[in-house]
Amino acid sequence: MIVVRKLIGTQHRVLGAVVLLVLAGVAALAVRAEGNDRELVAAAQPGQFSAERGLAHLARFATEPRPLGSPASDRAEDYIAGEMRAAGFAVEIQHAVGSRAAPGLVTFGRVDNVIATLPGRDPTGTVVIAAHYDSATTGPGASDDGAAIAAMLEVGRLAGAQGGARNDLVLLFTDGEEDGLLGAEAFVREHPLGRAGGVVLNWEARGVSGPSLMFETSRGNAELSALFADTVPDPRGDSSMVEIYRNLPNDTDFTEFKAAGFDGMNFAYIEQPAFYHTAGDSLANLDPRSLQHHGDNMLALTRALGDADLPELRTDRDATYFRIGPVSIHYPNALVWPLALLAAAFVVGLAVLARRRELASTPRMALAAISVVLPIGVVMGLGQALWWLLVALRPGYHMMNGLLYRPGFYEAALAALAGTALFVWYLLLRVRLGPAALAVGALAWPAVLGLVCAAVAPGGAFLFTLPAGLAAAGVLSAMIPVRWAGWPAVALVAGLSISAIFFPVLARGVFDAVGMVYAGAGAACLALFGLMLLPAVELLLPEPEAFTGKIWAVPRTRLWAVPATVAVLGIVSVAVGLVVDRTDPAHPQRSHLAYVLDAETGQAHWVSAELHPTEWTGRYVTGRDTAVLPAGYTAEPLWTGPADPIDAPGPRVELRHRDGDTVTMRVTSARAASSLILRFDRPIDLVTTTVPGAAPVAVPVTGTRPDGLPGEIRFRDLPPEGVDFTVRTPGADRVAVTAADESLGLTGAPGFRPRPADTIASIRPDSDVMVVVRTYRM
Helix, strand or coil, X not given: CHHHHHHHHHHHHHHHHHHHHHHHHHXXXXXXXXXXXXXXXXXXXXXXXXXXXXXXXXXXXXXXXXXXXXXXXXXXXXXXXXXXXXXXXXXEEEEEEEEXXXXXXXXXXXXXXXXXXXXXXXCCCEEEEEEECCCCCCCCCHHHHHHHHHHHHHHHHHHHHHCCCCCEEEEEEECCCCCCCHHHHHHHHHCHHHHHCCEEEEEEXXXXXXXXXXXXXXXXXXXXXXXXXXXXXXXXXXHHHHHHHHCCCXXXXXXXXXXXXXXXXXXXXXXXXXXXXXXXXXXXXXXXXXXXXXXHHXXXXXXXXXXXCHHHHCCCCCEEEEEECCEEEEEEHHHHHHHHHHHHHHXXXXXXXXXXXXXXXXXXXXXXXXXXXXXXXXXXXXXXXXXXXXXXHCHHHHXXXXXXXXXXXXXXXXXXXXXXXXXXXXXXXXXXHCHHHHHHHHHHHHHHHHHHHHHHCHHHCHHHHHHXXXXXHHHHHHCCCCCCCCHHHHHHHHHHHHHHHHHHHHHHHHHHHHXXXXXXXXXXXXXXXXXXXXXXXXXXXXXXXXXXXXXXXXXXXXHHHHHHHHHHHHHHHHHHHHHXXXXXXXXXXXXXXEEEEECCCCCEEEEECXXXXXXXXXXXXXXXXXXXXCXXXXXXXXXXXXXXXXXXXXXXXXXXXXXXXXXXXXXXXXXXXXXXXXXXXXXXXXXXXXXXXXXXXXXXXXXXXXXXXXXXXXXXXXXXXXXXXXXXXXXXXXXEEEXXXXXXXXXXXXXXXCCCCCEEECCCCXXXXXXXXXXXXX
């Protein structure tokens, strides 16, 4: 700002450059500090968690896909149970049917939960450590969720060797998580331990590297989050993650535990998400430091909770918690509103001072605040436009859902685009509104966002409250007349450093979490950081001309070389990214293919959901004619191609009983398929399934499927004798049911040839399946 520049004097450009360089260094250090640099512990170290021993476990069960009900899943179950018995735990296998409801859809599956218990000496409750041992059908799941299982086995061994703690300890290895949290749902619904509640720690992964983040908690997390920060050697994750995750549609087993009344915390590492749910989620790609961090945190918390008075950890208060470098900060949410109001007061104070010194009028500051919508909106739009451009240039990105192998240059391009948009906005309005008005208007945004978060997401308010308040305080301090010419620069660095810590790290986390498909969100975080830097940027610029009354008055023309250069760098970054992020056997492209046989007509077809078929997929599909597929099979646009039929009967649906709009049917697969899908031409609102040897499970269903199908039932790990369903189709006395049984793998399909080394199956649940379909009318 002008007063700051005048206080500095002729050296304002030098000190402005120093300020920006220091802040850039702070941002770089903050982003680097969020990485994972855990030291690996050798197997010989007694009493400590060892990633080396954990990797030895993974080599025994995480080298092939182990979906629900598969032979690989059975082998993993046996290995886990054997290891826990050897560690001194009492082991029980819970055989049950889990269920999961979604709009227009209900999923069932037979699950085998491994429940290992170690009684406490004088328990105040139960500590449950949980992770799922099944994997996606498309990969061996070394990270998701093999690393957590390996960590649990090692922690169990250490806990067993140490002897019982004060509280009961349960290591819960759930089944069927990938198909809808089925094992966790069955545990909390049917098992006495699930109904009793306690404190649960759930462990996940959505990538193959990165630090173990505590990203979700139950309500009333004040005591648990404090215990986490005080107990684990390297606490990662903050309360903003909890607030964000509470508003996302994502689920883990922790969702079922929370609904059942458990208190607890949820953990995951999320870097390199391009390998998530693919063949690349393997031992070769797993970063052992992530396993080490998982295990270190798990062991520390297991010991702390094992000796804690668990009822004292239950509270109705949430807390705000985060780190600044190595320092953990934790305070009750009762302070959120006072801090948000204080930050707003600093910004208002800066506005009042600017007005009194005739640096900016109230209307100009209001117009400046409103005008900030423009660069932020442009940045978000450019982010989404960049993703659409990338998909147009590289159609294979569509199947990756924005989670790319090497997105670094694209992210650099977004940073350049954000810088370009902000600089153009600033240069266009600097003369008309003045630097002071633009700086105050920019600070108004995080201040207002802090107030909004205080009302709707208190745990995330610190991300905006602290940068706004400290930046305003820094600018106010820089305007104090101090004889030392370097004082304004020091004050600005002190005030803006928190922004340099928070916003780049936030952008990094957003890119890891949602990838390029929502690139505009990460770009908006970078734009906020750029807005905070305006007082320092102003020091580099020539003094603005007097206000001329011309809205688009432009400062010296040579200044436009700066945004132009940055924009060119952004374009170059996109070009370099396209060159660098090419497919190879270590970074394969994804393809989707399935084989569908209509058992009524005897016709078979290949189907693919790819935007543009890869060279390999193009051997099988030739056009977009979905009319050749069985009626009711799908409402989704697909590529199709003719296939040679196999001799396979369709799934059999036998009507057992009808009572008005409710029918009971038995469904079997003559070819012993592993999964079953029933699609109805009428909405369904109640489904009860009965499996031999298990209690009936009834699930209400509301709404319709997003793809327009009225109602659907899925059953995973279909028993040879079939299952019974009782289905109510309200108001309909006739219904058509399209039954499809699925078997994993395409090796039995006529004409199938394996993929090349640089191509793998997509993560869609219907990828690489053989489907036989028959329609019944009742």
